[in-house]
Amino acid sequence: MKKRAFDRYPANQNVRLYFENNISTGTLLNISKSGMFVNTRTCLPLKTKLEIHLPIGEDILKVPVKVARLSRKDDIYDGIGTELLESSAKYLEFVDDQTRIVKTTEKKIKTFVCSVCDHITFDTAPITCPFCSGSIDNFHDNSGALNIPEKIDTLTEFEKKHFPLIILSREYGPAQDFKHLDVHVKVGAIQHKMDVEDHISFIDFYFNDMHLPKKCIARINLNCNILNPEATLRFRDVNPGILTIISNCNTHGSWLSETTI
Ligand SMILES: [Fe+2]
Numbered sequence: 679m680k681k682r683a684f685d686r687y688p689a690n691q692n693v694r695l696y697f698e699n700n701i702s703t704g705t706l707l708n709i710s711k712s713g714m715f716v717n718t719r720t721c722l723p724l725k726t727k728l729e730i731h732l733p734i735g736e737d738i739l740k741v742p743v744k745v746a747r748l749s750r751k752d753d754i755y756d757g758i759g760t761e762l763l764e765s766s767a768k769y770l771e772f773v774d775d776q777t778r779i780v781k782t783t784e785k786k787i788k789t790f791v792c793s794v795c796d797h798i799t800f801d802t803a804p805i806t807c808p809f810c811s812g813s814i815d816n817f818h819d820n821s822g823a824l825n826i827p828e829k830i831d832t833l834t835e836f837e838k839k840h841f842p843l844i845i846l847s848r849e850y851g852p853a854q855d856f857k858h859l860d861v862h863v864k865v866g867a868i869q870h871k872m873d874v875e876d877h878i879s880f881i882d883f884y885f886n887d888m889h890l891p892k893k894c895i896a897r898i899n900l901n902c903n904i905l906n907p908e909a910t911l912r913f914r915d916v917n918p919g920i921l922t923i924i925s926n927c928n929t930h931g932s933w934l935s936e937t938t939i
Contacts, residue, residue, distance in 0.1 A: 686710040687776040690791060690823030691931050697728035711773050717757040717793050733929045735836050739768055789824050790817040796926050800892040809897060825933045838867040840933040842923040859916050865907035865925040876929045877902035881909045887919035
């Protein structure tokens, strides 16, 4: 078997594909110094030249590539392997950053993501996606691609716009009896914008006690332009455990925050 010239690293990033006068979307699943693999339902013939627009922070890196490989699953077209037509210092820097991210977080947390609705599960992929009802075949391993804060007090401005902020408020009755717990989530400490190009598309709430795996208990879908990236859930009953929030930016991927309740 021919060995790849460069190592590939997993990624999970929404990208846009520009070819001739068309625009399509896809998810960047892995990247190397010589090319990228993009999950997309847009069928492009081999050798098609296109530009992949890759969000890096708040900038867009435009990478000229050509289609070198077509991917199919169960006879359905599901992605393209591409070769770079031109490299740049910024692209190589981005690949190096992915390398570092993978090395620091790859084995810490195992996650799978649904390629249809972006729902993330922990440890294993479900038989059926709880949100889009798609099959387990739509899930791919994206361990290392989920953004997790290393140190909350050293976040950059860009990170502060994406990591969800969790605010808890408990209410008690006159006899100090527990009434409810409100979990308010804001994205983020600096509010994320909500325009078509760059917005928070949903907030997923997960809960697990100390013995059970994390399970998603609610999703709030957000409509860009008319809503702030905020959501509140009211719990009538609470067991001690860990509340995990994932916010999904349509351009900059998934971001996780956690708290104990
Ligand atoms: Fe964003």
